Amino acid sequence: MASRVHARDGFVAHVGRTTLETARALADVRTWSPLLVAQMRRLGVDSVPIALFIAVFTGIVLSLLSSYIFTGAVPFYFVGALVGKTVMMELGPVLTGMALAGRVGASIAAELGTMKVTEQVDALETLAYNPRAYLVVPRVLAATLMFPVITAFAMAVGVTSGWITSVNLLDLSTPEFFKGLRLFYRFKDIWFGLVKSASFGAAVALMGCVRGLDAKSGAEGVGQSTTRAVVLGCEAILVLDAFWALVLL
Amino acid sequence: MKRTNEFAVGLAVLLALALVVAGALWLSETDVNKTNVKAVARFRTVGGLGVGAPVTLRGVKVGRVEAIRLVEDEWVETEFSIDKNVELPAKPAVVVASASLFGEWGASIISYEPPPADPNLREALAESDRAGGDAWPGATLPDIGQLTAQASRIAGDVGVVTQRISQAFDSTALKNLQQSVKDLAVISTRLVGFANAQTTRIDRVSRNVATTSDAFAGVAKTFQNAVARLDTATSDNQLRDILANGRSSSQDLRQAAADLRSVMASAKANEVSLVRVIQQADSLVTKIQQGNGTLGMLATDSTLYRETTATVIQFRELLTDIQAHPKKYLKISVF
Numbered sequence: 001m002a003s004r005v006h007a008r009d010g011f012v013a014h015v016g017r018t019t020l021e022t023a024r025a026l027a028d029v030r031t032w033s034p035l036l037v038a039q040m041r042r043l044g045v046d047s048v049p050i051a052l053f054i055a056v057f058t059g060i061v062l063s064l065l066s067s068y069i070f071t072g073a074v075p076f077y078f079v080g081a082l083v084g085k086t087v088m089m090e091l092g093p094v095l096t097g098m099a100l101a102g103r104v105g106a107s108i109a110a111e112l113g114t115m116k117v118t119e120q121v122d123a124l125e126t127l128a129y130n131p132r133a134y135l136v137v138p139r140v141l142a143a144t145l146m147f148p149v150i151t152a153f154a155m156a157v158g159v160t161s162g163w164i165t166s167v168n169l170l171d172l173s174t175p176e177f178f179k180g181l182r183l184f185y186r187f188k189d190i191w192f193g194l195v196k197s198a199s200f201g202a203a204v205a206l207m208g209c210v211r212g213l214d215a216k217s218g219a220e221g222v223g224q225s226t227t228r229a230v231v232l233g234c235e236a237i238l239v240l241d242a243f244w245a246l247v248l249l
Numbered sequence: 250m251k252r253t254n255e256f257a258v259g260l261a262v263l264l265a266l267a268l269v270v271a272g273a274l275w276l277s278e279t280d281v282n283k284t285n286v287k288a289v290a291r292f293r294t295v296g297g298l299g300v301g302a303p304v305t306l307r308g309v310k311v312g313r314v315e316a317i318r319l320v321e322d323e324w325v326e327t328e329f330s331i332d333k334n335v336e337l338p339a340k341p342a343v344v345v346a347s348a349s350l351f352g353e354w355g356a357s358i359i360s361y362e363p364p365p366a367d368p369n370l371r372e373a374l375a376e377s378d379r380a381g382g383d384a385w386p387g388a389t390l391p392d393i394g395q396l397t398a399q400a401s402r403i404a405g406d407v408g409v410v411t412q413r414i415s416q417a418f419d420s421t422a423l424k425n426l427q428q429s430v431k432d433l434a435v436i437s438t439r440l441v442g443f444a445n446a447q448t449t450r451i452d453r454v455s456r457n458v459a460t461t462s463d464a465f466a467g468v469a470k471t472f473q474n475a476v477a478r479l480d481t482a483t484s485d486n487q488l489r490d491i492l493a494n495g496r497s498s499s500q501d502l503r504q505a506a507a508d509l510r511s512v513m514a515s516a517k518a519n520e521v522s523l524v525r526v527i528q529q530a531d532s533l534v535t536k537i538q539q540g541n542g543t544l545g546m547l548a549t550d551s552t553l554y555r556e557t558t559a560t561v562i563q564f565r566e567l568l569t570d571i572q573a574h575p576k577k578y579l580k581i582s583v584f
Contacts, residue, residue, distance in 0.1 A: 038254050040254075041253075044258065045258055155268075155272075156268045156272060182278065
């Protein structure tokens with residue numbers, strides 16, 4: 001038990017140390033800036049399909065579920081309000097973050113873990129490269145910048161799929177759905193979700209980097225690091241979700 | 250490869266940015282083309298009204314709430330954007346109210362003249378109007394929560410009353426009530442019988458009335474004939490003559506009455522003398538009846554009558570003798 005607590009404290013300290021070192025490495029723009037766009041493409045643009053796939057079915061399920069809840073009790077146009085609010089403020093950012101935690105976090109942890117166990121990270125240091133600036137900063141920045149972009153697409157697609165479902169599968173007209181969508185809309189609904197998703201991106205990438213750079217013991221260690229990165233990324237998303245709800249709502 | 254990455258990332262970022270901006274503008278119904286005009290209304294409270302809430306005119310949405318702010322003197326100013334093509338009332342006012350049971354609030358534009366019938370609403374609008382300035386007068390109706398609280402209080406009162414009634418209606422009261430109901434049923438039965446009897450009588454009376462009515466109809470017909478005759482008489486001036494004679498007779502009667510009144514007055518003036526005369530006459534008659542005095546003797550004694558009769562006989566014999574022998578009694582000589 002004591003060793004677990006010690007290990008947890010050690011991990012927290014390790015994450016804090018890595019974060020501080022990454023922040024310091026931000027100053028080494030020459031090292032990370034050429035790599036940023038490639039990472040944005042790999043972590044962001046290439047993740048759009050999976051995010052949209054999730055968003056489509058989220059919208060469908062939400063509209064059907066809300067119509068099931070509201071039948072006979074609440075006006076039907078509230079389906080639009082529920083779909084809009086839920087997709088923009090919660091399910092869009094969180095489900096996208098979870099999906100990307102699996103895809104991006106695992107990808108980063110596996111890539112950096114392999115580099116670590118094959119001593120490529122040591123080689124970078126030998127070549128006078130700062131591994132934080134070269135490996136961590138571009139990935140964390142790319143995820144932080146691209147998660148909101150992906151989430152914005154997910155929001156739009158989720159609302160659209162909810163609208164199409166409501167019109168075609170439910171007894172709801174387009175004006176009624178949009179009336180509900182606009183009913184309780186605030187601009188905060190959008191930026192709240194985007195801010196959250198940016199923090200999710202930073203956390204997922206950082207966990208992937210931390211766990212990847214901690215990989216030991218060959219391929220098995222890389223696998224374990226990858227698994228831990230995904231789990232930690234998902235946990236970080238949920239903790240941050242509650243944090244932003246407390247702070248911003 | 251690097252350019253491909255840059256293009257893909259740039260495209261994704263730009264698309265996401267465009268989606269966010271366009272979506273935000275569309276959802277917030279921002280007036281990009283400046284097709285709206287601004288208006289400000291003043292309230293004591295705006296209830297659950299929020300930015301983005303609909304503004305309606307006669308039930309049609311014509312705008313939205315743009316801003317809500319606290320101002321001095323404990324007022325709340327609300328800024329609206331309203332479609333500039335909408336024809337507003339000459340003196341508009343705004344009423345904020347709950348639009349549904351689910352937390353929706355809306356603002357309705359109404360005409361301040363004439364003021365609304367609700368006295369509370371009228372007073373709130375008048376107070377807001379008295380504050381002056383360019384802001385429209387505004388008032389807020391109670392929300393659903395207040396109404397339900399009021400309804401809950403009423404329901405509580407009803408419950409108390411019901412409890413008291415249940416306490417008042419114990420088993421004895423219930424038996425009395427049942428007995429009363431039975432008595433009422435008996436009374437009702439009697440009333441029905443009475444009503445039936447009265448109905449029979451009323452039917453009979455109705456028939457009598459109908460008969461009487463027929464009789465009256467005959468009388469009316471007769472009267473109509475009389476009137477027709479009267480019309481005929483009127484046309485020959487007979488009625489006028491009758492009326493003139495009547496008027497003349499009336500005047501004569503009036504004169505006679507006046508004379509009678511005069512006579513009566515004189516009689517009243519001579520009443521004492523008359524009484525005395527009557528008394529004297531009465532005394533005289535009494536004496537006569539008693540045979541006192543000359544007249545009494547004349548009235549009661551037949552001697553005078555016999556003497557007078559004998560005298561008359563003698564006088565008649567004398568006249569006969571005179572007629573037979575005038576020269577015996579008359580001697581006429583000329584010169």
